[in-house]
Amino acid sequence: MxxxxxxxxxxxxxxxxxxxxxxxxxxxxxxxxxxxxxxxxxxxxxxxxxxxxxxxxxxxxxxxxxxxxxxxxxxxxxxxxxxxxxxxxxxEALDPNEPMINLMRDLKARGYRMALLTNNVREWEPLWRAMLPVDEIFEVVVDSAFAGIRKPDPEIYELTLERLGGGIGPAECLFVDDVEDNIATARNLGMRAVHFRSNEQAISEIEAALG
Incomplete structure (x- = not known):
């Protein structure tokens, strides 16, 4: 699929x-x-x-x-x-990862539906949103601190699918994360997944998965 x-x-x-x-x-x-x-x-x-x-x-x-x-x-x-x-x-110690941000922007332009799923802190929302053009790239943003659930709980993945809408099922999603437990849940739900370890590795695996 x-x-x-x-x-x-x-x-x-x-x-x-x-x-x-x-x-x-x-x-x-x-x-x-x-x-x-x-x-x-x-x-x-x-x-x-x-x-x-x-x-x-x-x-x-x-x-x-x-x-x-x-x-x-x-x-x-x-x-x-x-x-x-x-x-x-x-x-102060965190910087935007420009190669991955540019890839996400490109995938948006290529017509893929884009969602951001983050374990985060309610009070930090203005800080992390200031680091990249979130709303330009992602049509859906699911933040654990506002959802009341966090990865790797399957419910937050299901919530993300629900908010994407359009009848998109797990098998039609590619999930990207740097935490193995989060990757495991995505795969258990039927999503394809890329475990981020480096820009070169992740970009190559994402492009291969997208065909």
């Missing part, structure tokens, strides 16, 4: 790798990424939900998320950490 629609991730596909943002946060705050990860895991074990995932589902406000982290990190660090610049540092 021919591909009619492309569904793309945002961070790590249409931007430089997200790891750079977390390393920048580590460099500027002195808080090791491992320490941050352990703090979030302890919160998850205590509260039953991972705080980052709850942030991306829109169930936690950014200020609440940072407050939880601040309290959890204080015993490890011996002082209350300054986290108020988290989003500023994160986005």
């Amino acid at each position: 021919a591909i009619r629609a492309l569904i793309s991730d945002f961070g790590g596909v249409l931007t430089t790798p997200l790891l750079g943002s977390f390393l920048a946060f580590q460099d500027q705050t002195g808080i090791p990424a491992e320490t941050l990860g352990r703090a979030m895991q302890r919160i998850a074990e205590r509260d039953g939900e991972h705080p980052l995932f709850e942030l991306e589902r829109g169930r936690l406000a950014e200020a609440e998320f940072l407050g939880l982290l601040r309290e959890e990190l204080e015993p490890d660090l011996g002082h209350e950490p300054e986290l108020h610049r988290f989003s500023e540092i994160y986005f």
